Amino acid sequence: MFSVKRRVVIHVTFIKIGEINTLKETFDADVLIRAKWREPRLDKSNTQELDQDSTDWSQYWNPKLFIENAVGEPKSNSSHQVEYGSNGEATMLERVRFKGTFLEQMELWEFPFDLQDLTVNVMSDMPSTEVEFVEDPDEIHRIFKQSFIDEQEFYLYKYIDSESKELQKDRADPFVRRSVLTVRCRAARRPWCFIWNHFAVTNRLQLAFTLMLTNVAFKFVITQSLPRISYLTYLRKVKEQALRRHSTHTGKKADAKGIP
Template structure:
């Protein structure tokens, strides 16, 4: 029995030695893998801290390239001087700390924690809905750029110029500004992309005509009114929309013209019945006043006269002149022949003045408001030509690259 137990113990010891010999290499490999993984994590953490310390503060002035796309233009509210729109704001800026980084390092870095120009929409009304995404891109030289895409849906304020109403052309502006001072950030137009206006999704197509060209302007916003030296950089991108005047021409201008034309019919009433003449004339004046109130309800309270106001006021002045004559003619009834001659002269003068005023009004509309529309149409044609040329240049460069490769 003792010899058998000794043999069994010897077999167990040999088995344990064999197992330990087999498992030990794997245990050593696991320990080495864990150690290398910890070293990698430690290096990544150190690299993150270095990048963060380098990019959260910039000593030099950073140039941010901006492009704005009007994805959808909604209702243009003339009375409230605002418009609804869905816009896409793309921004791009250099990030030297990320130049020539490995793919593993890029995946381990949170781009939201890098330096940011802190862009916002300056003329947004309230809190618009925003969706912001960041990604890292490289050019042919291996230089890193942070690419930010901001999708904004909201209401935007716009100071409407209504001098030419209802033949006006309005600017629809998106102003992109930075919360950082202008000595730290410079906002410029992205030369590699074009501002885009999507006219197919325009909501107010029945009331407005949307142009496809855009214009940009740079300005500095004053942060503190007490200290004008501290300013913020901003970039304004605007598209334009021309009001379709057909509704106002047929329902306001034409009806007012007919009402004033009927004022000359009151001269057919005998001069000995001034009460009938005045009753008809006052009815026409009150009708013109009603039209004026309808027009005022569709416009904000502005301190200047629009083309519509000028026409309606001129018509009311003419009607008031007719009423004044009907009140004066009663003093001339002592000499009926003399009264008839004077009334013919007054009727002729009023008729000529009214016709000349209407002709002059049409000429003024053609020379000034319509001229602005012709300029906008010319800019649309130039924009189309430039877009086609840029597409041809990009296509030729791509074809040359493919041939060389």
């Protein structure tokens, strides 16, 4: 068994970002993870020419990658190949594609002007004493915006952030820590459908009554779209101020028209 800590180079590509569900605090995604590590057993000095099509890859070391914040068991498929350097040293290349739903704690204090992180936590099934994650120094993480499904509600940035850390994954054994590479992209909500055009000032009395009734229905719709949170969002603060303003405005208009 390989006794030295393995250095695994990780590269992540967001192939597709699906629906962003703020109520369930999840998002759908199709993610490709590319991992590379040294495999001395396959060096040209240690083995004959390798037939990669018929090789049983399960007999070689593998970091056993998975996405820690996935909901359930995402669909996945993998492929392997070996690359050789000029000195005959072998590097194992594994591509794993995950397609599923992933958890994300939504930041809704500034709703509907909120900016959401969409994160995948790449983790190994082995402890950090055996595996070390390193980002690919030759290629940055990538994201394809063209296939973003929620384009009408969110704007997806090309920006990608990442960080490496260690986490305690197994509560039964608190001394075992695992390497994690967190890769996140960002999406900003398009607020225009939540903003009323206040420049149209005709028929203010009728409009004030309509807005009061709309506020009631709007609150119901919003509660179906957001998780049950204990803090006030920007939208809720504005809505409550608008309700008080519309009530006052309606009363003044009614007095001016002599409505009892």
